[in-house]
Amino acid sequence: xxxxxxxxxxxxxxxxxxxxxxxxxxxxxxxxxxxxxxxxxxxxxxxxxxxxxxxxxxxxxxxxxxxxxxxxxxxxxxxxxxxxxxxxxxxxxxxxxxxxxxxxxxxxxxxxxxxxxxxxxxxxxxxxxxxxxxxxxxxxxxxxxxxxxxxxxxxxxxxxxxxxxxxxxxxxxxxxxxxxxxxxxxxxxxxxxxxxxxxxxxxxxxxxxxxxxxxxxxxxxxxxxxxxxxxxxxxxxxxxxxxxxxxxxxxxxxxxxxxxxxxxxxxxxxxxxxxxxxxxxxxxxxxxxxxxxxxxxxxxxxxxxxxxxxxxxxxxxxxxxxxxxxxxxxxxxxxxxxxxxxxxxxxxxxxxxxxxxx
Amino acid sequence: xxxxxxxxxxxxxxxxxxxxxxxxxxxxxxxxxxxxxxxxxxxxxxxxxxxxxxxxxxxxxxxxxxxxxxxxxxxxxxxxxxxxxxxxxxxxxxxxxxxxxxxxxxxxxxxxxxxxxxxxxxxxxxxxxxxxxxxxxxxxxxxxxxxxxxxxxxxxxxxxxxxxxxxxxxxxxxxxxxxxxxxxxxxxxxxxxxxxxxxxxxxxxxxxxxxxxxxxxxxxxxxxxxxxxxxxxxxxxxxxxx
Numbered sequence: 249x250x251x252x253x254x255x256x257x258x259x260x261x262x263x264x265x266x267x268x269x270x271x272x273x274x275x276x277x278x279x280x281x282x283x284x285x286x287x288x289x290x291x292x293x294x295x296x297x298x299x300x301x302x303x304x305x306x307x308x309x310x311x312x313x314x315x316x317x318x319x320x321x322x323x324x325x326x327x328x329x330x331x332x333x334x335x336x337x338x339x340x341x342x343x344x345x346x347x348x349x350x351x352x353x354x355x356x357x358x359x360x361x362x363x364x365x366x367x368x369x370x371x372x373x374x375x376x377x378x379x380x381x382x383x384x385x386x387x388x389x390x391x392x393x394x395x396x397x398x399x400x401x402x403x404x405x406x407x408x409x410x411x412x413x414x415x416x417x418x419x420x421x422x423x424x425x426x427x428x429x430x431x432x433x434x435x436x437x438x439x440x441x442x443x444x445x446x447x448x449x450x451x452x453x454x455x456x457x458x459x460x461x462x463x464x465x466x467x468x469x470x471x472x473x474x475x476x477x478x479x480x481x482x483x484x485x486x487x488x489x490x491x492x493x494x495x496x497x498x499x500x501x502x503x504x505x506x507x508x509x510x511x512x513x514x515x516x517x518x519x520x521x522x523x524x525x526x527x528x529x530x531x532x533x534x535x536x537x538x539x540x541x542x543x544x545x546x547x548x549x550x551x552x553x554x555x556x557x558x559x560x561x562x563x564x565x566x567x568x569x570x571x572x573x574x575x576x577x578x579x580x581x582x583x584x585x586x587x588x589x590x591x592x593x594x595x596x597x598x599x600x601x602x603x604x605x606x
Numbered sequence: 607x608x609x610x611x612x613x614x615x616x617x618x619x620x621x622x623x624x625x626x627x628x629x630x631x632x633x634x635x636x637x638x639x640x641x642x643x644x645x646x647x648x649x650x651x652x653x654x655x656x657x658x659x660x661x662x663x664x665x666x667x668x669x670x671x672x673x674x675x676x677x678x679x680x681x682x683x684x685x686x687x688x689x690x691x692x693x694x695x696x697x698x699x700x701x702x703x704x705x706x707x708x709x710x711x712x713x714x715x716x717x718x719x720x721x722x723x724x725x726x727x728x729x730x731x732x733x734x735x736x737x738x739x740x741x742x743x744x745x746x747x748x749x750x751x752x753x754x755x756x757x758x759x760x761x762x763x764x765x766x767x768x769x770x771x772x773x774x775x776x777x778x779x780x781x782x783x784x785x786x787x788x789x790x791x792x793x794x795x796x797x798x799x800x801x802x803x804x805x806x807x808x809x810x811x812x813x814x815x816x817x818x819x820x821x822x823x824x825x826x827x828x829x830x831x832x833x834x835x836x837x838x839x840x841x842x843x844x845x846x847x848x
Contacts, residue, residue: 274684305712308677309677312673316673316681316682320684320689342674453650459663459666459667465661465672
């Protein structure tokens with residue numbers, strides 16, 4: 249294969265190839281729609297690269313295998329969709345508590361319960377607020393295109409290693425299933441990644457060193473509190489350094505649309521139409537890191553202009569909405585429009601909602 | 607003078623937190639002696655359980671990984687697949703291996719993972735206060751079977767070792783007990799065999815150890831050893847199962 253080439257590929261497969269190029273050595277997964285192409289892709293590609301693929305007996309087992317592979321010092325990942333991600337929460341909490349890097353991909357579907365296999369963004373709370381037990385955070389990245397789905401695998405593995413923290417790619421069934429052209433670049437991130445993959449804490453056998461222990465348990469209350477405070481310190485550092493977002497037309501926008509992932513693609517079409525056809529001053533904030541949530545950009549805007557209106561759009565009934573409200577701190581109007589359970593808003597529906605606002 | 611008995615290098619010189627008469631300290635030591643004798647300390651990776659032995663890594667002096675309750679063999683699977691040159695074992699109680707983790711246990715065994723499982727069967731949950739375990743005997747009183755285990759209501763004692771022996775991926779299963787010095791030496795022999803199997807790449811090996819829990823059996827340490835010898839072995843017969 250060439251170092252750089254353009255191919256047509258589905259989101260699920262692009263994530264798989266991105267993971268492989270980023271140096272993922274271990275994958276464990278369990279079948280669930282709409283992410284099955286990713287598991288199948290890894291089943292084929294990982295052995296080709298002399299790496300490890302295991303079809304686990306459950307999502308619970310898969311995430312715990314990821315914990316083992318990560319503890320052994322290797323880049324490891326799993327993928328699933330909403331109900332399966334719920335099952336993985338125990339293991340994710342342990343990864344966070346043990347400070348183990350790993351990448352978890354959630355190709356969201358409609359919920360709650362078994363729901364169905366249509367795309368949704370209803371797992372935002374679960375992804376960004378912890379999900380499992382204990383005071384912890386995942387680094388959560390939300391790709392909006394197949395190219396980003398591929399690129400973010402490099403970023404996710406790097407951030408996970410840099411902060412010794414699990415990272416999640418939060419996509420939806422639409423992103424997983426659709427095909428788009430992808431520029432596959434090899435070697436681009438490999439150099440910087442190599443340093444991150446030196447892990448003196450990993451379990452390798454205690455030859456010429458003291459034994460390493462991977463644990464989240466501290467029976468002594470003070471030690472438990474100390475370990476939690478270290479986590480909090482790390483999360484603070486991540487918040488300071490790793491907020492990511494895309495912004496469009498914020499210089500003159502009076503109404504700012506806030507959307508991520510698939511929803512942001514639809515919203516970009518809306519903005520193009522409103523600006524070209526109706527000369528409406530609408531702009532976009534597209535959070536890329538959902539945790540840490542890019543509150544900086546909201547603070548920057550509300551500081552200088554008090555008469556802004558934000559419209560949050562989600563394929564859920566208002567989850568990211570809460571983070572936008574927290575970031576805006578009551579200094580601007582925040583409206584919401586969303587559909588979920590597999591319903592995807594059309595540009596027309598969204599334009600109708602914006603007209604109400606104007 | 608020839609030194610014939612000493613503290614194993616793989617066992618830290620610290621007091622344990624175990625109750626008087628508990629079997630965990632004995633099995634920790636047996637594992638440490640085997641690791642020393644096979645000269646594998648520098649490549650051993652242990653998976654600590656959830657339960658009374660949750661801080662086993664405070665006692666063993668080699669690399670250790672925590673696993674969530676029941677997930678030890680999933681964690682061990684991945685470590686061994688990633689590092690086939692290392693020696694990987696889990697140390698799990700009856701609730702861990704045969705209740706909450708039954709799925710992980712059966713499937714790791716069925717895949718024939720080349721790992722070693724040390725299975726401590728004391729017929730109760732110790733850490734949480736002596737509740738019914740999957741291996742609790744019929745009529746045995748526990749915190750959650752105050753009138754004794756009644757099969758028509760609570761089900762029967764689960765014989766996970768016999769179940770595992772039916773699987774093609776399983777190479778070796780043996781049940782041992784700690785009720786006498788002879789039996790303890792026999793348990794050590796079985797543990798050594800289970801590690802040797804891994805070194806030779808034979809596949810999944812499990813050693814079940816019937817272990818005393820006088821605290822939650824409500825008897826003295828001496829009576830506990832007798833209870834294993836007279837009562838427990840009737841439900842869980844000793845010897846090589848596979």
